[in-house]
Amino acid sequence: MTGSLSAVLRAAPPARPRFTASVALAAGAVMSAIALMTVSGALISHAALRPPVLALTVAIVCVRALALSRAVLRYLERLVSHDLAFRSLAQLRVRFFRAVVPLVPGTRIARGDLLSRFVADVDRLQDLYLRALSPPIVAFVTSAAAVIAAGVILPVGGLVVAAALVLGGIGLPLLTGRLARTAGRRQAAAQATLAGEVVELAEGASELVAFGCGPERIRRLADADAQLAGLARRDAVAGAVASGLGAVLSGGAAVAVLLVAIPAVRGDRLDGILLAAVTLLAMAAFEAVQPLPAAAQSLSACAAAATRLEEVERMEPPVTAPAAPRPVPQEGALVAEGVSVRYDPDGPWVLRHVDLRLEPGARIALVGPSGVGKTTLADLLVRFRDPDEGRVTLGGVDLRELDPEDVRRAVRLSGQDAHVFATTLRENLRLARPDAGDSRLMEVLRDVGLDVWVDGLPDGLNTMLGEGGATVSGGQRQRIGVARALLADGRFLVLDEPTAHLDRAGAAAFLDDLDRIAGDRGVLVITHERELPGRFDRIVELA
Amino acid sequence: MEPVARRLLRDTRAARRPLAVSGLVGAVGAVLVVAQAVLLARVIAHVFIDGQSLGDVRGDLVALAAVVAGRGVVAALFDAVGRFGALRVMSELRARLGQRMLVARPTGLPGERAGELTTAVVQGVDALETFFARYLPQVMLSALVPVAVLAWVLPHDLPAGLILAVTIPLVPLFMALVGLKARDDVRKRERTLALLGTHFLDVVRGLRTLRAFGREHAQDETLARVGDRYRRETLRTLRVAFLSAFVLELLAMLGTALVAATVGIQLAQGHLELTVGLAVLLLAPELYAPLRSMGQQHHASADGLAAAERIFEVLDAPRTVAVPEHPRVAPDPARSPVVLEGVRLTHPGRAEPVLDGADLTLEPGELVALVGHSGAGKSTLATLLLRLADPDEGAVRCGGVDLRDVDADAWRARTAWAPQRGRLFAGTLAENLRLGAPGATDAELEAALAAADALEIVAGLPDGLDTRMGDGGRALSAGQVQRLVVARALVRRAPLLVLDEPTASLDAPTAARVADGVLAAARGRTTLLITHDPALAARADRVVALRRGRVVETPRPTAAGMEAVAV
Incomplete structure (x- = not known):
């Protein structure tokens, strides 16, 4: 990794109340969805025992409330987290603008391309809370809640859910992250080659046409494109493997829970009513860790940006004002x-x-x-x-x-x-x-x-x-x-x-x-x- | 679907087959969704109601595991097919854009537009990946999965089936309604938002200017203020934009909750088996899942669609030169005069024509200097001679043949050009010099370099003629590039x-040496020499000036008389 997590944390502008609120809302929304499936499973199992319909009322109301809270919390969370993102962006811009002021002109950052990258880096950090820091915390909180809930229903079931979530939440992002990094590095080079061909075509079109080099250039563009597409295909295979494994893990968790829960039902360690509940919980819990691979990418991009920005902050300005400046003479050459x-x-x-x-x-x-x-x-x-x-x-x-x-x-x-x-x-x-x-x-x-x-x-x-x-x-x-x-x-x-x-x-x-x-x-x-x-x-x- | 999205689908042939495969894989996936739910429900019901043991349900569990594995394979295939297809589409678009740039470039106007084009081809096409790789396949899945789910649920549990069948079409309907409202809203604010959004970049780029006037400190406050305004404006838009996601979520969740309650009541009344009830409950969220994911992908592909509009702008740009149906043999400027007859040309987007009734004859072997103030249309006139553009009215002829009746490449093969702000391309210096004459010998290169007073430039390069030029290569000054560009034109031994x-951009002594060399090399070829330099113009056979879009004969200027010509 070209950047460090601590650089991200140092770059993060203070925003505790809003960040806490957005994490709480996001966790609430995910837990509502998990609870909705769990309670529904119990509700249906209970109903199958033919109780009076009135006995189901509480569960039915509960399920509807969870459906509503899920949608409302998610909506609020998106508003709060975007508000937070824009607020921190404004703060970041002021902060890094102050840092770059004394460096332009006179240092290498003043070069057009580096200055553009500097702006892109600052803008990148607006994702820092929304896409990089929030998802892991939310995933941890909701996974813990799901594991505890499953553990309360059936202790060994809690272990199975925990194992599945660790595999899906940590193992899978690590695997895809590694695949994406190696592919990404090579793709960046191929992309630069392609961009170079395009720039020459766009800027030099009239000269190329006048000198009759059009077809030759189109062939070169196609070559560069084929090179990039080949790498991207390998990257796509890696992504496909990851999404396949994700699907297997979520279904596999249900099968694994059944394997431990069925003997428990037979051995009276688990009320049969809760068999469906714990199975559905295991499947639904995967929503908790789904955003993690994307968050890992965001985090590493933010870390790289934050590390580069720290370098800018550490750069020596070419001139400094003296501690006690003299007044400017009003005359003379x-x-x-x-x-x-x-x-x-x-x-x-x-x-x-x-x-x-x-x-x-x-x-x-x-x-x-x-x-x-x-x-x-x-x-x-x-x-x-x-x-x-x-x-x-x-x-x-x-x-x-x-x-x-x-x-x-x-x-x-x-x-x-x-x-x-x-x-x-x-x-x-x-x-x-x-x-x-x-x-x-x-x-x-x-x-x-x-x-x-x-x-x-x-x-x-x-x-x-x-x-x-x-x-x-x-x-x-x-x-x-x-x-x-x-x-x-x-x-x-x-x-x-x-x-x-x-x-x-x-x-x-x-x-x-x-x-x-x-x-x-x-x-x-x-x-x-x-x-x-x-x-x-x-x-x-x-x- | 937006018009631009429809056009993307219609226009990109490479997209079709992968989409069809995606549909096939998606259909298998939809069946597996139903199978997984039914198997899970059966296992749970057998254990809970019928008191069966692990051994009793082993068969179903093995089948379930197989279905789970199958879903994994399907998910992987679906993902891969989508992205492979997207990559093919992207390659197709890049190739078409590249070709279009060559036939439809606004000639002789490098710079700003080139940046836009590059962005459209590189970032714009990349931005389309989400649209083709994720959004379109997801649209198909959103149609396939509900069909499979309803096909199972409706015969088994009509009330729950009806709830699902009614809510499913409501989702896109509400989304469309909310989306339309949001789109109008967004369009209205787009300009403000774009301005506010690029404010920081603008300020940072202008930092040198700000500091020269001591205005850098005032920016702290402005940045904070603009940031705050951007936040408030954007949130106002988002509040509405997020509503569509909210509606989707609410319908999906309430639909699931309603199904759970209906199934529960039917079970309690003994109208339903647990297996069916559980399966229906498991299928409810699966029914909505592709739609929800489609909503997200739709959001993510918005950038791509915006890029597509720019891409189509480029693809739709008209050709700048005519393509004759039955091209005539290209006439030879070495034998026949090149004649501009009453040529009129207006640049796109301008009200006034830049050339308006321009007449000019270049006799074979004649050296004509063209003068005129900046912006008079001298370079534009040159693009007509090179057939990088055709006149709106009038004609350019050679030997009586209207050049529009000649294949443009065949004519261009008879021309050589040293543009005003020429560029060197990535590659060695030798490759650059051979751009228009791949077969030129080293001796020919050296002769041209000598004529353009560029031998000393080559001598100063680490690898001489093999030194790499262009982006990432050796940086040269504007004057050095200019001399090499002139040499490149001389290498191509074309009659015009x-x-x-x-x-x-040369200093006086260098300019004099280049003038000597170039005029000697041009001898015998029909030459149009555009220049501001009175000393250079004075050495031509004839001097003409462009004034108000017309060519006027001018006495050969002395250095002192140049002012009168230029005004």
Whole structure:
């Protein structure tokens, strides 16, 4: 197993009353069903002795009440346990969000795929109570109750029921769990291969078609599919064996109980009326352990997720605020002095002895081919990370002596990958300045050349963007990022690739406007363009 | 059953035989259910009423054990057949999706849609497993078991039989009623729920942006608030959704309780034998069991059905190019001009056509540069030449033959293309370069690499031409990929060459070297060169621009004059 149970327990948010309630309701529902069959068996056997019909009334009422309580308890249990799941999900999200905040950007978790897995792991833990922890407890409580009930009727019968439940509740999940794990590991690899083929087909379809490789690719997809299907078939056989054994165990328990109960009836150790009851109990008791194989899978998935999340919680943030941060100087330049950065202690240098000076009111362009470390330098300037050698100062003070958040208030960054959130355009802009009014927002949108686009949107500033909303092109997204940076107050602007996705004329117009709008702010424009159409005080080339 | 579920059944041929086998196995299982109940009842009644000993009932017990074993075998078979069938269906769907993607891709628009497609094919098809492996077989079992049970109960105990016969149809009826109500409710909330549900992912992905603006702390409260709203909204939906399960449970349990009471009273009045009474009681829960399990599987297959809708969207996507009934021989661009005549094309979902009456002639061996601002439709025009799309109006002809009358693959065999944002596929670099020319020699690869100024890239790779590319392979910069993509197009010695922004992400000296090499390699081939770079455009035989959907002749630009062209 790649995760531990203790990690799951550590990850579980506190929820004792609700959890207790959901376990009690679930156990009540299962026991109602078992009791219903047991009492019915006794009722019918008693009836066969031809008592007056009135003598059966209590049992009949009892059976109906159990039927009702079974359905009601189950319904309530589902509501309570789902409520609990959603509550713990909200708590988990807040908790792990806090943990991941200082790690992005600047650590490996910031990589897109790892970040997605992080979110999936947190979401996975919503199953923790509902599907992983609750079923074993419920199974234990109800099995114990069934064994005791059977034991009261016939002690040796209790032993038989206990043995059957242990086989069905522990032996079977262990067996299927082992089969599923080995199959699962190999399937994961085959699945990745298949996904790879599909991604290439989907993303590269036009190229594959243009180069006449379509049929070849379809054949490769079929091969990958056959590979996966073969493994899945083996997995299916294992599952089939398990479900067959489950059926045999439940019927077998009835036969085993009969084998010990029939001599007991003959030897007057068991009232014949209860023979049917104890047999039916043995069969019905299997409901107690039925959810266990699925719970075992859930538990191991939760454990793996919880263990990975603990690793995230233990990761060192790339920057920490000093215990007693100094106030941010209100004057002076932003200066990188001989900074060097590498991502691994013995990896290659991404930046090596770089100097850069950005005065208030200055317009500086930082150019260089892609992959040369321009974005890393931007990260240094807003203290998303610290240089491994050299230092960055603001008004002569080393950024390491300042609170990183104060630095980011003074130096506004519009990153290369500005994120558009799934909310209105207004909220997307106002995250940079929550008190900005619509007229100010429209002004900024005009400044970055998005006014025509906004006028064409169905609901103007109220238009929903992001997933499921209006589509935003790469260039528009970039300019939304710039608009945010302009909205927020700051003495310096660091704009990473603001003109990417723009044609030359557009880029020239934008850079001219920027010069006017930025006023006495110091502006650093990062770009890979070779010839910059705008006016700059200085062009710094990073090579 | 939902329309999409019906279509799944109708459309997937691979599903039929396994389902038939499932039905057969299920029928045997249903008979064994009845046999087990009757045998158990007989043993208990013989011991309890007739005072028989273990030895007396040995025969029945052995038969019972055999039936139990038989039920185990049937359960295993049923499970296996269901899953095997599902796997075949999944393979069939994946193959069809793969084929569809090649003929129906929105051409030249990579990115967002590709992600959706991948999700539909990989996760979407997986999500269907529950539907085929569990839900459908369970539906059959829900029909078979009640028939077998009632066939035994009705002749033996009419009153109990009637109770069962009446309650059984009520279950699906009530479930459908409650389910319909819940579905409307769910649909109404779906959008809100989807938004709330992905909020966390959105916030985490945008963390860098949030931190740049010092807004990360405000998210604690928002997350808690959104989480709470999600919980309340979802629970409101679930309260109704769970009702269908509640109704099912209630009917099954009350049905069993009613049967127990009826049987008890009949026994007390001496109208019934204990064997029959017990057997009926044992059969009552068995009657409802498949229905209950069907309810659960229905719930579990909901994801799959949602995925099926996306899958069908892909499968239903129209072809982007015509398939001629009697294809004509593909004309040769090396001998005849390629002509666009009044071509008009509108991208799906757009109101304005991107090309609107575009005319262009490419003479054999001519190098034409195509300029125009971003979004003017330059790449779209290229897809028409490559027959990745056909025009809505007008025609693309070569030697007078409308390309729509030619087999698309036969025409494409005469073209080579370096797309604007080309990609390398998983495999070695050599395999990638031979993508369009499997028989190319190493010397030919090297010549193409030299022309695209990519020899130094290969020299920097650990295994040279044998280095693995693509996902999980060697990571290259955008500029390096671009040069390799250009080389790949050059390796395919096709008479019509389309180069889309071959120097866009290159620095000035590299771009100049690539331009030299590529122009030399293109000499003699009919070439369309799409570019933003005035220096590159200036070296073409002729420069045309796309403006408002039309092609206009343009004087060959100087670097300074480029602005006027681009606007």
